Amino acid sequence: MAKQMKHLKTSLETTDDGNEDIKQQPQIYAKDSFDGFGDDLCGLIVSYLSFEDRFRLECVSKQFQRTVFGSVVNLTIDHLFFSHYKAVNSAKSQMLATIAIKCSNIESIDCYAMQDKHIPEVLAVFRDKCLQICGTLWREFGLEFVQQFAPLMTRINSMDKQQIPSLIHCHRLSELSVDSLSDIFDTTSGQLLAKNLKTFSFHCYKTSDEGLMSAFVDQNQSLECLHVYMYSGSHETRQQLCQQLSQLPHLRDLLLYLRVGNGDNSLAESLRTIGENCKQLKQLSLMLSSVNKKLDSKTLDALPSYPRLRRLTLSHHFGHKFMKPLKRCKGLTHLTLYSMKLSDTLLANCDKQWPRLQYLRINCMAGNGFTFSSKSLGHISRLSALQTLLLGYGVGIDLNDNALKDLLTGMSKLKRIEVNGVKVSIGLPSK
Amino acid sequence: MADNADHIDGDDNEDVRAQQNLIKIKLKSSEGGIYECGLTAAKMSDLVKNMVESLGTDAVVTTEPIILGNEAVTDAALKKIIEWVEFHWDDPPVDHDFEDEKDRRNEELSHWDKQFIDVDDQALLFDVIAAANYMDIKGLVEVGAKHICSKIRGKSCQEVREMLKITNDFTAEEEDAIHKENAWIYAKD
Numbered sequence: 001m002a003k004q005m006k007h008l009k010t011s012l013e014t015t016d017d018g019n020e021d022i023k024q025q026p027q028i029y030a031k032d033s034f035d036g037f038g039d040d041l042c043g044l045i046v047s048y049l050s051f052e053d054r055f056r057l058e059c060v061s062k063q064f065q066r067t068v069f070g071s072v073v074n075l076t077i078d079h080l081f082f083s084h085y086k087a088v089n090s091a092k093s094q095m096l097a098t099i100a101i102k103c104s105n106i107e108s109i110d111c112y113a114m115q116d117k118h119i120p121e122v123l124a125v126f127r128d129k130c131l132q133i134c135g136t137l138w139r140e141f142g143l144e145f146v147q148q149f150a151p152l153m154t155r156i157n158s159m160d161k162q163q164i165p166s167l168i169h170c171h172r173l174s175e176l177s178v179d180s181l182s183d184i185f186d187t188t189s190g191q192l193l194a195k196n197l198k199t200f201s202f203h204c205y206k207t208s209d210e211g212l213m214s215a216f217v218d219q220n221q222s223l224e225c226l227h228v229y230m231y232s233g234s235h236e237t238r239q240q241l242c243q244q245l246s247q248l249p250h251l252r253d254l255l256l257y258l259r260v261g262n263g264d265n266s267l268a269e270s271l272r273t274i275g276e277n278c279k280q281l282k283q284l285s286l287m288l289s290s291v292n293k294k295l296d297s298k299t300l301d302a303l304p305s306y307p308r309l310r311r312l313t314l315s316h317h318f319g320h321k322f323m324k325p326l327k328r329c330k331g332l333t334h335l336t337l338y339s340m341k342l343s344d345t346l347l348a349n350c351d352k353q354w355p356r357l358q359y360l361r362i363n364c365m366a367g368n369g370f371t372f373s374s375k376s377l378g379h380i381s382r383l384s385a386l387q388t389l390l391l392g393y394g395v396g397i398d399l400n401d402n403a404l405k406d407l408l409t410g411m412s413k414l415k416r417i418e419v420n421g422v423k424v425s426i427g428l429p430s431k
Numbered sequence: 432m433a434d435n436a437d438h439i440d441g442d443d444n445e446d447v448r449a450q451q452n453l454i455k456i457k458l459k460s461s462e463g464g465i466y467e468c469g470l471t472a473a474k475m476s477d478l479v480k481n482m483v484e485s486l487g488t489d490a491v492v493t494t495e496p497i498i499l500g501n502e503a504v505t506d507a508a509l510k511k512i513i514e515w516v517e518f519h520w521d522d523p524p525v526d527h528d529f530e531d532e533k534d535r536r537n538e539e540l541s542h543w544d545k546q547f548i549d550v551d552d553q554a555l556l557f558d559v560i561a562a563a564n565y566m567d568i569k570g571l572v573e574v575g576a577k578h579i580c581s582k583i584r585g586k587s588c589q590e591v592r593e594m595l596k597i598t599n600d601f602t603a604e605e606e607d608a609i610h611k612e613n614a615w616i617y618a619k620d
Contacts, residue, residue, distance in 0.1 A: 031554035034595035
């Protein structure tokens with residue numbers, strides 16, 4: 001900002017005797033020239049360029065060169081990264097060195113699905129900085145590699161079972177996804193190897209995990225985000241799980257994938273327990289797969305009493321009755337409904353029931369027969385804060401494009417609309 | 432933090448914000464033009480917000496207009512800025528509990544914003560961006576930045592220079608050297 005002021009407060013004094021003096025004067029920039037922006041503002045503007053464009057546009061000007069890389073703080077390297085740029089082996093280290101030098105603020109590297117042979121090469125280039133690494137603990141990593149890099153890992157998105165003992169070296173780990181809860185316990189001593197996590201995701205196949213869950217909860221009170229995929233288990237097991245996870249006081253984001261059994265109505269009680277205990281819960285995703293579809297119609301009754309619930313995802317063939325409590329979840333900002341039997345009644349007055357809704361996604365199973373009428377779209381179009389509207393596969397819309405556009409054009413804050421995966425552009429014709 | 436956030440997006444607070452926006456304050460451009468703006472809308476500018484908070488709302492409403500002395504705050508730019516904040520003052524606050532920052536950066540602009548920022552007069556566009564930066568209206572600076580970046584995306588250096596009227600201060604040799612360093616980016620599929 002200060003720099004910019006200096007540029008703008010220009011002096012008109014120039015001397016006749018030589019170019020030298022003129023050069024030393026602050027310059028006057030044409031009002032329509034980008035040169036008038038100071039480095040701070042320039043850096044802010046070019047921070048919205050893609051990684052690639054930054055390198056391509058580095059030589060626009062010295063100011064671009066100074067400012068275009070500063071905002072790169074994360075580097076994502078997937079298995080396409082090297083092949084994408086056709087970097088042959090000899091050029092790879094040169095390319096990485098260039099990136100490391102120019103993007104000197106990179107502090108985290110996401111190594112998604114990266115071929116393991118490249119990882120040491122990449123990390124070696126960036127090692128001297130305070131790095132956070134996200135990636136997979138592959139079986140092939142030797143002890144030496146693990147000891148060197150495990151302390152840098154803050155997120156692990158998958159892990160070979162052989163690497164379980166390496167978790168002990170991951171002191172900074174805050175996010176972890178594992179296949180089974182038993183993966184984070186030492187196979188011989190039974191010691192818990194992942195503590196004080198913020199985000200955790202696991203699958204639950206058998207009931208023997210119960211004891212493990214309570215040990216996990218005890219030593220991970222800091223947990224904010226939990227995703228549980230539970231494929232089997234009686235409703236007692238499920239209740240116990242919900243009871244245990246409701247002992248996590250900082251839980252903000254919870255995903256439960258549950259198989260709901262015959263005539264089982266205990267879920268309502270579990271959801272009440274969670275709501276009463278997890279006062280910080282802001283995001284709840286309930287993915288229910290059921291053997292029979294007759295789930296207690298009171299299942300979702302506790303949701304309106306969740307004090308901070310803002311984001312809700314529901315996946316199930318809930319009938320209309322189940323959805324009724326949703327109409328009282330007034331604080332919702334994000335709502336995602338998958339494979340629902342919808343009726344216009346849920347959406348009627350949606351602007352009153354969800355005045356702050358920013359994000360609405362509705363996906364129906366093909367053949368479910370729900371068609372968006374102009375009436376239901378009319379309801380949606382009154383959601384004045386809505387920014388994202390995704391109407392997914394299986395949703396029929398009995399409106400032609402123009403009528404749809406007319407309806408949605410009034411929603412001036414919409415940024416993204418997709419119908420069956422196709423982007424609908426409702427912008428006014430560009431000049 | 433969490434308590435605070437909850438308080439901010441509570442119903443009562445929304446009503447207060449709406450009430451406060453009925454209060455009009457005056458903003459004065461660097462060219463001397465004086466324009467009215469709702470208080471809540473005006474406070475989207477951190478500069479104005481700090482001034483209002485240090486002077487007290489009553490003083491701001493009853494006394495002299497707030498002077499925005501930066502050259503970029505021309506009459507035309509200030510009018511555009513007031514139009515923007517009057518449209519956006521009731522936007523939902525960013526919820527920092529979710530890691531949406533990356534998504535938000537990549538989000539497209541709403542069609543209202545696209546139309547708003549697509550001004551033919553580049554001098555005015557740059558004034559609006561520089562003035563928004565001076566007034567510390569982060570959302571509007573972002574709109575301007577996204578607009579410029581969408582215009583220069585995929586363009587050559589020379590095209591960008593011509594479009595944004597940027598002086599090339601590199602020598603041909605320097606430019607060649609940078610091209611060589613970044614050769615891998617051009618070797619892309």
